[in-house]
Amino acid sequence: MDMAIALILSQDGITNGAIYALLALALVLVFAVTRVIFIQQGEFVAYGALTLAMMQSGVLPATVWMLVVMGALVTVLDGGLALKAGQGRRAASVAGWNLGYPLALAAAVGGLAVNELPLAVQVLLTLAIVVPMGPMMYRLMYQPIASAPVLVLLIVSVALHIAMVGLGLLFFGAEGQRTPAFSEFSLELGPLMVSAQTLWVLMVSVLLIVALYQFFERTLYGKALRATAINRVGAQLMGISPTLAGKLTFFLAAFIGALSGVLIAPITTIYYDTGFLIGLKGFVAAIIGGLASYPLAAMGAIAVGLLESFASFWASAYKEVIVFTLIIPVLLWRSLCSHHVEEEE
């Protein structure tokens, strides 16, 4: 291996690592606030990428119908409850957001020639379709069992993951998709060709991490999510409902997932089931952070990305094995020194 190859591998590793970092942050956030292990994070990545790909090939993405169905179910449940309590205005607002919005979106995407729209609009429409599924999923699947043990929540996540992969095959077919790059130019740094997409990934990741940091440090809603993660009972006594916190968290996680998918769609070919492996690598990074520390998870994600890319050079058949084996020493080390964490109160 010479310097040039090492640089190329590092570039790949850091690009993928940035995506894993985003996913790991979302996983840590979801677990801290709701105790849900968000296995289906990867499916949001795939849905984001493939919804965009379908729009670009001029087909109405079937995900929009999934959004309509989920919204209808939420409308029936929440609207019904509101009506029973005699809150007509609340019922109307529930129906507007969960039924009116998806239908309007379906009409817009179906009516426009989406493949001729500028890329930025296509990306926005993709996010508009995929992201609301996050909070709806929380409402339908997790809210009724919010206080169940972690293991039960995990099993629900596994079930949702399997369901979403199956639906993905139905929606997008078995063919892999790759979208064109956001922009064509590339940067020459000595022996290294840095593609525009790499810069996009790094730039958006850094921006998103900074924005999330600002959200959690500066806004009251961000602080409320942190408070829920630190002390659920205390947060509830302040009127921060676990439902609100859960929906907000799933919104952020779905946003991060779908945006990651849009970002990597020009770099990798995405199949309906690719998301799982990507999400799992984010999960390895999140575990390195103990499902609690954001900086450690982000650093772990870069390490996972680098390890993956160098492993694919030296032992490409074993690259996944090598990455996932990393979790064993991490878990050993974590379990050996975990009592430090338990001591606090």
Add this chain to the structure above:
Amino acid sequence: MTKQMQGGAAPSNAGAKNPVLEVKDLCVSYGKVEALTDASLTVGEGQIVTVIGPNGAGKTTMLSAIMGVLGSRGQVAFDGSVEGVPEVERMVARGMTLVPEKRELFGEMSVEDNLVLGAFQRYRMGKRDHAQTLEEVYALFPRLKERRDQHAGTMSGGERQMLAVGRALMAKPKLLMLDEPSLGLAPLIVREIFRIIGELRRRGVSILLVEQNARAALQVADYAYVLETGQIAMQGPAHELADDPRVIEAYLGLGGKHQAMLST
């Protein structure tokens, strides 16, 4: 001590004008064990009402049920309208706050963040006056202002209790419920806490106070209930209960002098 004080016509907190909180026949069970049986109590506007009783009598259970943290049967009327089964966020939104026995602070967040979160429900309802409320709370607890950037988890027991009370006040409550505010605190701090409880009443906050420090509680309160094994065993104006021989024997005792010193 188990004899009921009242005969047929039950005395009630009749001095309470405009009751803020009226609890009727509240029952809570943990599985088959009934922890609270037919408890009724009233808190009037601007009143301090205390519930005293031994460990395990159901005091904390009662507060949790009124707040909606625990499921219950019975009737809770708050601020003029009846709640079937109270629900926490709704009760917070309507102006009830609970300072729980364990404080439940956000340990890894700063003192100021803890306080600001106390106003979350008001903020959500569009009342964004927390900057001003924060100054009022700082005026009441200058110590918290000094430590505004410190993590809540690193503070002493007394400071944490002040923070818990301050955080509850950020919601501008109509009714403040305090669960054992003096528990585990040094004597000087206990005195400070009770001084603040008195000060809050002067500002028109109604208070429901659960205490094991019966002497201090009876001294600051207007009306008192004695809770034993899940039932209201006695009730009456606080100064009368303080002189009742059965209360003196069971809760104030001869060795209670040190409590008296703490509370003045």
